[in-house]
Amino acid sequence: MSRYLLAIDTATTRTSVALLDGPHTMVEVNREGATGHGEALPSLVAEVLQNISTNQLEAIAVGIGPGPFTGLRIGIAFARTMAWALEIKVIGVCTLDALAFDYLKDGLAPFGDFAVATDARRKEVYWAVYDRHGIRQGEPVVVRPGNISDRLLRLPTVGSGALLYSNDFSANVEPIYPSAAAIGRLGFAKLDGGEELTTEPLYLRRPDAVPLMSSPEWLR
Amino acid sequence: MKEPLVLGIETSCDETGIGIVRGLTLLADEIATSVDEHARFGGVVPEIASRAHLEALLPTLQKACDVANIKLRDLDAVAVTAGPGLVGALLVGTSAASALALALGRPLYAVNHLAAHISVDALESGAHTEPMIALLVSGGHTSLLRVSDVTADVQPLGSTLDDAAGEAFDKVARLLGLPFPGGPEIDRIASTGDRSSISFPRGFTSAKDQAAHSLDFSFSGLKTAVARYVEGLIREKRVVDVPAIAASFQEAVVDVLIEKALRACAQEGIDRLLIGGGVAANSRLRSVARERCEHAGIQLAIPRPGLCTDNGAMVATLGSLAMARDRPATALGFASSPGLPVTKALI
Numbered sequence: 001m002s003r004y005l006l007a008i009d010t011a012t013t014r015t016s017v018a019l020l021d022g023p024h025t026m027v028e029v030n031r032e033g034a035t036g037h038g039e040a041l042p043s044l045v046a047e048v049l050q051n052i053s054t055n056q057l058e059a060i061a062v063g064i065g066p067g068p069f070t071g072l073r074i075g076i077a078f079a080r081t082m083a084w085a086l087e088i089k090v091i092g093v094c095t096l097d098a099l100a101f102d103y104l105k106d107g108l109a110p111f112g113d114f115a116v117a118t119d120a121r122r123k124e125v126y127w128a129v130y131d132r133h134g135i136r137q138g139e140p141v142v143v144r145p146g147n148i149s150d151r152l153l154r155l156p157t158v159g160s161g162a163l164l165y166s167n168d169f170s171a172n173v174e175p176i177y178p179s180a181a182a183i184g185r186l187g188f189a190k191l192d193g194g195e196e197l198t199t200e201p202l203y204l205r206r207p208d209a210v211p212l213m214s215s216p217e218w219l220r
Numbered sequence: 221m222k223e224p225l226v227l228g229i230e231t232s233c234d235e236t237g238i239g240i241v242r243g244l245t246l247l248a249d250e251i252a253t254s255v256d257e258h259a260r261f262g263g264v265v266p267e268i269a270s271r272a273h274l275e276a277l278l279p280t281l282q283k284a285c286d287v288a289n290i291k292l293r294d295l296d297a298v299a300v301t302a303g304p305g306l307v308g309a310l311l312v313g314t315s316a317a318s319a320l321a322l323a324l325g326r327p328l329y330a331v332n333h334l335a336a337h338i339s340v341d342a343l344e345s346g347a348h349t350e351p352m353i354a355l356l357v358s359g360g361h362t363s364l365l366r367v368s369d370v371t372a373d374v375q376p377l378g379s380t381l382d383d384a385a386g387e388a389f390d391k392v393a394r395l396l397g398l399p400f401p402g403g404p405e406i407d408r409i410a411s412t413g414d415r416s417s418i419s420f421p422r423g424f425t426s427a428k429d430q431a432a433h434s435l436d437f438s439f440s441g442l443k444t445a446v447a448r449y450v451e452g453l454i455r456e457k458r459v460v461d462v463p464a465i466a467a468s469f470q471e472a473v474v475d476v477l478i479e480k481a482l483r484a485c486a487q488e489g490i491d492r493l494l495i496g497g498g499v500a501a502n503s504r505l506r507s508v509a510r511e512r513c514e515h516a517g518i519q520l521a522i523p524r525p526g527l528c529t530d531n532g533a534m535v536a537t538l539g540s541l542a543m544a545r546d547r548p549a550t551a552l553g554f555a556s557s558p559g560l561p562v563t564k565a566l567i
Contacts, residue, residue, distance in 0.1 A: 039553045039554065039555050041315065041318070042315075042318035042319070042552040043552055043553035045319075045322060046322060046552055049322070054325070069270065070270070070308045070311060073273075073311065077274055077277060077311075077312045077313075077315040077319070078316065078319040080277065080278055081277065081317075081319040081323075082319035082320070082323045084281065084282075085319070085320050085324060086323050203271075207267035207271065208267065209261050209268065211260045211261055
């Protein structure tokens with residue numbers, strides 16, 4: 001029996017959408033662009049779903065970042081709403097974990113520990129360290145490459161952030177972008193592992209806003 | 221044929237609105253607002269609004285469906301605000317609407333927020349109220365429009381060249397030590413003040429401005445005049461009579477808005493005026509509009525206050541009118557448009 005899962009990620013400059021049948025990726029489509037996730041996502045989803053009915057979907061997996069806020073929300077709003085309408089489960093997957101998953105390719109990391117870094121703009125990266133089995137060591141952070149210790153900077157590091165700051169990340173390696181297929185595989189693992197399914201976005205930064213003075217001068 | 225069941229999603233500013241209509245009958249109009257989260261910043265913070273939309277989206281959708289007592293699969297179409305508005309806020313709504321339309325296999329209508337404010341009148345006045353002049357006044361917009369067909373032909377006649385009317389209310393409220401949003405606060409406190417006590421300037425009403433800006437507005441001079449007035453009182457160590465200042469300021473805004481709206485009616489030879497947008501909830505604006513329209517022989521429509529402020533019902537209504545008038549649905553993958561011109565009622 002088929003187990004169709006729709007997977008999407010909008011946490012980097014790539015919009016990635018895939019349809020999986022169990023562990024098998026039936027189709028994955030990608031579109032590049034720092035903006036334009038909102039235009040790309042519905043079209044790409046329509047494209048991967050053209051040969052099945054939405055009623056056949058068992059679940060939807062979505063990258064929850066960390067990543068630029070607007071892109072993240074486009075993917076999460078889409079996934080949550082579609083799952084709600086179809087009355088199916090929606091599974092949040094850390095986008096950095098998807099990059100780590102593709103680096104491992106179902107094997108072990110060839111050089112032991114490694115890291116993932118994606119572009120967080122403002123001269124920072126979203127960053128996390130993994131062991132050779134692909135287990136993340138702690139929560140992802142947003143950090144300036146210069147503030148990471150030399151030892152950790154020397155780890156093999158995947159993701160667009162490693163490429164962008166290749167002077168800091170001397171051992172930058174592929175893949176550069178997360179794949180929706182990996183989001184889907186990790187989504188299935190969470191679903192079948194009975195893990196708690198949350199799609200709270202990993203913003204890692206607070207909104208930029210400065211509170212006003214509480215009252216005008218003449219009232220103080 | 222049974223009238224179409226349409227769900228509308230509005231997320232252009234700080235209100236997450238979900239409305240459901242059947243034809244022009246309102247079945248649900250649920251709103252979640254992040255206004256309290258913006259108060260300490262003195263204005264809407266786009267990132268805070270966008271985060272709040274994502275959180276409020278599903279609970280508000282569910283509540284609207286419960287209140288309307290409908291099954292999602294019975295929906296005939298989905299409508300959503302595509303602009304104008306805050307881009308990050310708009311994208312939460314357009315993304316959700318696209319997902320809903322795709323999941324259900326139904327057409328999607330991406331609509332103009334300003335046209336939606338006009339179309340909501342159809343819930344109270346019926347389907348064919350055009351042609352009309354529309355005065356749209358809110359925190360983000362102040363426009364006079366000629367509406368020949370709210371789904372296809374809306375022409376701008378004039379608009380503010382600086383602050384929106386609602387923005388002026390917010391700024392003057394802050395000056396007077398009143399909380400955000402300023403509109404309801406000024407409305408409330410002005411009711412106890414003498415509105416003729418201070419003569420504040422009326423923007424673009426002098427003979428010189430009439431030629432070039434007959435139907436345009438300017439409120440920044442008024443805001444500055446109020447600031448200078450308050451500073452003068454403080455310098456002279458006199459009492460700041462907040463109710464009187466609020467009432468006189470409000471009177472200046474209302475006076476200009478209604479005068480220009482009636483001028484637009486006369487100029488275009490149209491005897492129906494609609495006033496919409498958040499500032500149309502102002503009680504003084506409503507009563508002055510009623511008085512002067514009656515005097516001028518103009519038929520006035522002002523939706524009830526809950527339908528003047530941002531809501532999902534207006535979006536659903538415009539979607540419903542678009543279907544009734546056989547307008548083409550929007551292709552998936554359309555762009556949200558923060559600066560969408562009012563002339564583009566549907567995308």
